[in-house]
Amino acid sequence: MQRPIIVFDLDGTLIDTAPDLLESLNHSLAAGDLPAVDEIGFKGFVGHGGRVMIERAFAARQKALAAAEHDRLHSLFVDHYTINIPGKSRPYPGVLPAIARFEEAGYLLAICTNKYEANSLALIEALGMTKHFAAIAGQDTFAFRKPDPRHLLETIRRAGGDPDRAVMVGDSQTDIDTAKAAGIPVVAVDFGYTDRHVSEFEPSRVISHFDELTPDLAARLIAAAHPARQMP
Ligand SMILES: O=C(O)COP(=O)(O)O
Numbered sequence: 001m002q003r004p005i006i007v008f009d010l011d012g013t014l015i016d017t018a019p020d021l022l023e024s025l026n027h028s029l030a031a032g033d034l035p036a037v038d039e040i041g042f043k044g045f046v047g048h049g050g051r052v053m054i055e056r057a058f059a060a061r062q063k064a065l066a067a068a069e070h071d072r073l074h075s076l077f078v079d080h081y082t083i084n085i086p087g088k089s090r091p092y093p094g095v096l097p098a099i100a101r102f103e104e105a106g107y108l109l110a111i112c113t114n115k116y117e118a119n120s121l122a123l124i125e126a127l128g129m130t131k132h133f134a135a136i137a138g139q140d141t142f143a144f145r146k147p148d149p150r151h152l153l154e155t156i157r158r159a160g161g162d163p164d165r166a167v168m169v170g171d172s173q174t175d176i177d178t179a180k181a182a183g184i185p186v187v188a189v190d191f192g193y194t195d196r197h198v199s200e201f202e203p204s205r206v207i208s209h210f211d212e213l214t215p216d217l218a219a220r221l222i223a224a225a226h227p228a229r230q231m232p
Pocket residue numbers: 009010011012046047048049050112113114115
């Protein structure tokens with residue numbers, strides 16, 4: 001039988017990247033004469049990559065954003081973010097012990113994120129975590145991205161995992177919708193980046209600390225998602 005797999009979202013789930021994303025966002029908004037966004041506003045803009053973050057910041061101020069200007073501000077954002085990796089970004093409390101528990105239990109680990117693949121690889125490498133992941137797929141890795149379920153399914157395939165023995169962990173509606181559309185149980189962390197509480201999006205389970213994320217919980221969620229497999 002194939003090894004089970006646990007797939008993590010990146011921003012707001014595995015790594016607290018908000019301080020750096022916010023700095024880079026405000027760097028680009030300033031170049032577009034838009035006032036800085038605060039941490040609260042940021043939570044409503046994140047989840048679909050930098051381009052959408054900028055678009056939402058302009059929409060929130062009811063300010064028009066022409067395509068060429070959008071491109072210019074987005075490249076300022078990406079350049080600023082890329083140069084500063086890893087910045088202040090760090091894994092959330094309990095992430096490293098949780099990774100160790102899942103490795104010990106024989107799980108494959110992967111990352112499915114709407115960050116660019118290059119930024120994701122660089123960040124995970126800078127934090128010394130690359131060795132833990134069988135695949136890291138960003139928004140530009142395939143021709144589709146979250147909430148398209150194929151982003152998650154292809155990440156699992158690339159890692160050598162089985163979608164029937166998989167669990168997703170995320171912080172946003174995007175992650176929850178993606179996992180549900182893929183037929184994969186999803187654990188939502190309640191400390192990430194969303195302007196509405198994750199429980200509203202009805203994940204399989206909500207946790208407030210990585211200490212709650214155990215192989216036992218994952219096994220129960222996988223079993224509940226595939227009841228037919230439990231029958232004799
Ligand atoms: O950068 C974003 O907007 C979202 O990234 P995530 O998918 O890792 O949460």
